[in-house]
Amino acid sequence: MSSIIGIDIAKDKFDVCLLTPQQQAHCECFPNTKSGINKFHRWFKKLGASTAHICLEATGIYGELLAETMYQRGYTVSVINPARIKAYAKSQMRRNKTDTLDAVLIADYCRTQQPPAWQPASPELKELRALARHRDDLKQELQRTKNRLDAQTVSIAVTQQLQAQIEFLTKQMDETEQLMREHMQRFPQFKEQ
Numbered sequence: 001m002s003s004i005i006g007i008d009i010a011k012d013k014f015d016v017c018l019l020t021p022q023q024q025a026h027c028e029c030f031p032n033t034k035s036g037i038n039k040f041h042r043w044f045k046k047l048g049a050s051t052a053h054i055c056l057e058a059t060g061i062y063g064e065l066l067a068e069t070m071y072q073r074g075y076t077v078s079v080i081n082p083a084r085i086k087a088y089a090k091s092q093m094r095r096n097k098t099d100t101l102d103a104v105l106i107a108d109y110c111r112t113q114q115p116p117a118w119q120p121a122s123p124e125l126k127e128l129r130a131l132a133r134h135r136d137d138l139k140q141e142l143q144r145t146k147n148r149l150d151a152q153t154v155s156i157a158v159t160q161q162l163q164a165q166i167e168f169l170t171k172q173m174d175e176t177e178q179l180m181r182e183h184m185q186r187f188p189q190f191k192e193q
Contacts, residue, residue, distance in 0.1 A: 003049035006107025007056040009063040017103040055110035057082045078115040135176045142169040
């Protein structure tokens with residue numbers, strides 16, 4: 001029987017709860033870096049977890065390296081919608097919220113719900129997602145800059161700089177959208193998605 005590993009992931013670190021087949025819980029925290037992931041791997045191997053089902057919440061880019069690394073090393077990985085974990089916590093009447101307790105909760109969710117295995121996205125899909133995220137960031141920054149320009153009534157120099165920034169952001173957004181269109185022409189399967 002596999003060990004179950006629940007992971008609460010953040011930008012700089014991840015908290016882990018390993019449930020052994022004998023229902024013993026081991027918790028630890030690691031830096032969210034390549035060396036931290038390797039340290040995590042050595043830690044759970046040292047605890048005797050030769051096989052494991054690893055579960056973490058879908059947190060955008062923060063968990064990608066960890067999920068992909070563990071998948072490449074042959075472990076079953078499940079990336080769970082955070083709303084499911086939140087609903088599970090509510091159903092278990094768990095109200096305390098710390099990173100360690102969240103890792104314990106995710107491990108328990110994995111043990112009881114046995115979520116399906118995850119597979120990493122293709123390089124082509126990753127590229128499209130990166131372009132889409134970048135376009136969205138540019139769009140938000142463009143709107144913020146326009147709002148600052150609308151609020152600016154005093155300085156001619158600041159007005160000119162904001163207008164130049166708007167032109168630059170608009171050009172960047174147009175170029176990014178063109179790259180997205182070209183990418184979808186090369187990979188037509190993404191048009192439907």
